[in-house]
Amino acid sequence: xxxxxxxxxxxxYPEARKKAFLTLKELKEQGHRIxxxxxxxxxxxxxxxxxxxAVILCGVGDDAIPAAETRLPQNxxxxxxxxxxxxxxDRCPFFYFSDMVLAETTCDGKKKMYELMSELKHCHIMQLPxxxxxxxxxxxxxxxxxxxxxxxxxxYGITITDERIRQAxxxxxxxxKAVLDFFEVARLKPSPVSGYEINTVIAATDFYPNLEExxxxxxRRTQELKDLYExxxxxxxxxxxxxxxxxxTNGVMDKIIRRIEELGADVVGFENCCGPREKKxxxxxxxDPITAIAEKYLRVNCSVMSPNPGRLEALDVQxxxxxxxxxxxxxxxxxxxxxxxxxxxxxxxxxEKKIPYxxxxxxxxxxxxxxxxxxxxxxxxxxx
Ligand code: BJ8
Numbered sequence: 001x002x003x004x005x006x007x008x009x010x011x012x013y014p015e016a017r018k019k020a021f022l023t024l025k026e027l028k029e030q031g032h033r034i035x036x037x038x039x040x041x042x043x044x045x046x047x048x049x050x051x052x053x054a055v056i057l058c059g060v061g062d063d064a065i066p067a068a069e070t071r072l073p074q075n076x077x078x079x080x081x082x083x084x085x086x087x088x089x090d091r092c093p094f095f096y097f098s099d100m101v102l103a104e105t106t107c108d109g110k111k112k113m114y115e116l117m118s119e120l121k122h123c124h125i126m127q128l129p130x131x132x133x134x135x136x137x138x139x140x141x142x143x144x145x146x147x148x149x150x151x152x153x154x155x156y157g158i159t160i161t162d163e164r165i166r167q168a169x170x171x172x173x174x175x176x177k178a179v180l181d182f183f184e185v186a187r188l189k190p191s192p193v194s195g196y197e198i199n200t201v202i203a204a205t206d207f208y209p210n211l212e213e214x215x216x217x218x219x220r221r222t223q224e225l226k227d228l229y230e231x232x233x234x235x236x237x238x239x240x241x242x243x244x245x246x247x248x249t250n251g252v253m254d255k256i257i258r259r260i261e262e263l264g265a266d267v268v269g270f271e272n273c274c275g276p277r278e279k280k281x282x283x284x285x286x287x288d289p290i291t292a293i294a295e296k297y298l299r300v301n302c303s304v305m306s307p308n309p310g311r312l313e314a315l316d317v318q319x320x321x322x323x324x325x326x327x328x329x330x331x332x333x334x335x336x337x338x339x340x341x342x343x344x345x346x347x348x349x350x351x352e353k354k355i356p357y358x359x360x361x362x363x364x365x366x367x368x369x370x371x372x373x374x375x376x377x378x379x380x381x382x383x384x
Pocket of ligand 1: 038039040041077078079080106107108109110247248273300302303304332334335336337338
C-alpha cells in the first residue's frame with residue numbers, strides 16, 4: 001500500500017515564500033505594481049488587467065499573533081490575527097511590497113480588522129452582499145466590482161480597457177484549468193500525490209508573479225503524476241481517502257494535513273478555499289467582462305453567505321468524484337460562519353453520504369497537536 005512520501009527536491013511552503021519574496025523585491029525595484037489580497041472573492045482579473053501582480057497576504061503562522069492581540073480580541077480567528085499582526089509589525093514582506101490592499105467584507109472579524117489595516121496602507125474594501133440570490137445582490141456586487149476598477153485606475157493613474165480585462169479573464173481561466181487538473185490527479189485511486197503536496201504546491205504557486213510560468217509548472221507536474229500513477233500506483237490497494245472541508249488550511253498544513261497522511265490515510269481533496277472551490281467555475285468569456293466577473297465571484301460557496309446551499313452541493317459532488325471514505329472538517333477558532341455550518345455539513349456527510357465525519361476546532365499554535373493526533377488516529381483506524 002503506498003505510504004506518505006514527498007517528491008525529491010520538494011519545496012516547502014516557507015522555502016517557496018522566501019523565493020517569492022526575492023522575486024517580488026526585484027519586481028518592486030523595477031517599478032512593478034503589486035496588490036495584496038486575502039480572499040477567493042477578490043476579482044484577480046482586474047488586478048491582472050491593471051498590469052499588477054496579486055500577492056496573498058493571509059497569515060499562516062502564530063509568530064505575529066501576540067502583536068495583533070495588542071489591538072484585536074484574543075478570541076478571534078487565528079487567520080485574521082496572524083494577517084493583521086504581520087502587517088502591524090512590518091514582518092510580512094508581501095504586505096510591505098504591496099502598493100495597496102484589495103479586501104472584502106466577508107466575516108465580521110475580517111471586515112473590522114480591515115478598518116484597522118486601512119490605517120497602515122491604502123485598502124480598497126469591497127462590500128459583499130449578505131446573500132447571493134436575487135437581482136439586487138448581483139447589481140450591488142457589480143457596482144463593487146466597478147469600484148475596484150475605478151480605484152485601481154485612479155491609484156495607478158491608468159485606464160483599464162474592456163479588451164485588457166477580457167485578456168485577463170482568458171489568462172485566468174487557463175490558469176484555473178491548470179490548477180483544477182492538478183487537483184484532480186488525486187481522483188485517481190490510489191492517489192499518486194499526497195494532499196500535503198497538493199496544499200503546499202497550490203499555496204506556493206499562488207506566489208508566482210507570472211501566470212504563464214505557473215500554468216506550465218502545474219501542467220508539467222500534473223503529467224508527471226499521471227505517469228507515476230500508471231507506472232507505480234495503478235492496481236495497488238488504496239489507503240483510506242479523506243476529503244477536507246471548512247476553513248482555509250494553509251495555516252494548519254503541517255498540523256493536520258501532513259499528520260493525517262503520516263498517520264495512514266490520504267488527503268485526496270479539499271472542499272475549502274485551498275481547493276478547487278472557485279477553479280471549477282470559469283468566467284464566461286462571451287459576456288460583458290464586468291458582468292461576467294461579478295456573476296462568477298458571487299457564486300463562490302463561502303459560509304459568509306446566507307443561505308449557502310452551494311457548499312453542500314459541492315461537497316456532494318466532491319465526495320463522489322474523489323471517492324472519499326471520510327470527511328475531516330477544519331474549523332479555525334472563533335470562525336462562527338463555518339462553525340455553525342458544520343452542523344449541517346456533519347448531518348449531510350453522515351446521513352446523506354453515509355460516511356464518517358470528524359470536526360477539528362483549532363488555531364495556529366502547536367499546543368493541541370497531541371490531542372489532534374489522538375483523534376485523527378482513531379478516525380483513520382475506523383476508516384481502515
Ligand atoms: S471565500 S473561506 S477566503 S472569507 S476562517 S477569516 S471566514 S473567521 S477565510 Fe475565507 Fe474568503 Fe470565505 Fe474563502 Fe473569517 Fe472564518 Fe477566519 Fe475565514
